[in-house]
Amino acid sequence: MLENWQNGGFSIYLHWPFCEAKCPYCDFNSYVSASIDQDAWKSAYLREIDRYADELPGRVVQSIFFGGGTPSLMEPSTVQAVIDRVATRFSVANDIEITLEANPSSVEASRFSDYRTAGVNRVSLGVQALNDPDLKRLGRLHSAAEAVRAMEIAQNAFDRASFDLIYARQNQSVSDWTAELKQALTMGFSHLSLYQLTIESGTAFGDRYKRGKLGGLPSEDDSADMYDVTVEMCKAAGIPMYEVSNFAAPGEQSNHNLIYWRYGDYVGIGPGAHGRFSHPERTRTATETPLSPAKWLQAALAGRDQETRQLLSAEEQGVEFLLMGLRLREGVSLDRFTELAGQDLSPNILAELESEGVIIRRDDQIIVSDQYVKLLNAVLERLIED
């Protein structure tokens, strides 16, 4: 029988925790550091790849994702060494996707061809906004012109390229966002990640918000309108939504993210990285590494297991599967839910949600209908109530 995780695939996430500056909205595990020992980081990543290859023999890697932080601050030789070691220690798919997150500064763009040579075939650019005053407010170090130039370089250097924008920013109206998205859609990208600004506690924006000093944020209604406009415009441009914040032409979806959302297996390497993987003889394991770069580096270099591990119960797997899969416009399989959770979803609740128009049923799949995508948590709670 097909092992359950193979429905989702297998990938490797690698976290680079350093940035040139900390953006005021960001709560990712990222730090500004005066000096980085690139050789030590390279050795640590390679040791961790070896450790997981020993633990998970026979896996075929479908995707490697360099995320951060700002992985475009990694030496291309470090990226190359990681890719080579993965290819030596695992089998890799012929069509492996290797993505690197990059900030669109001119310095970083000048390294794109070296990343390409190292084996990266997809780049995800953190553009965030297309005008200078807003970039400044977001604490970004690049200008809009620099970003546009980096986008062109990326399109030439890589087989596939995507960029991120953040909307519902301070003083942004629905028509401002519509105009910006219109411009973004003329740039010839077949994948976009479009995130609504979230104010995270513990960030500079979070602190300002608490003190009432983060003015000009759009109302909830305007933010909801911006979301609707985003979904409509991307659809009309031929890059329909395939996940809550991700839009792609057919076949251009991010395989890596699909593996998360389809509840496949992945190992997480680097400080603060999460993993989820299954063994034939155990249930699915959730891993989490220490957030501190120094602590992680030290343990990894010493070849010590530093991640915390938790075996997930059938019930936890069922909930996680829904939490991830309901984000996707392809929906989730009811049979797979049963296989993971060891029980069916309640037929009564499914019938109720379907008659209310909250979900659509297509054979074995359930899909959250368009107008409820913004209310996923509430839908999930209803599905697993009792």
Ligand SMILES: C[S@@+](CC[C@H](N)C(=O)[O-])C[C@H]1O[C@@H](n2cnc3c(N)ncnc32)[C@H](O)[C@@H]1O
């Ligand atoms: C790991 S982060 C950043 C990658 C890269 N360091 C950069 O800044 O371009 C991935 C994406 O998450 C989005 N993001 C981060 N914090 C956010 C927030 N508070 N609200 C909305 N989107 C956010 C940004 O679009 C960002 O590009």
Ligand code: SF4
């Ligand atoms: S948004 Fe990107 S560049 Fe800014 S602090 Fe977060 S990870 Fe670093």
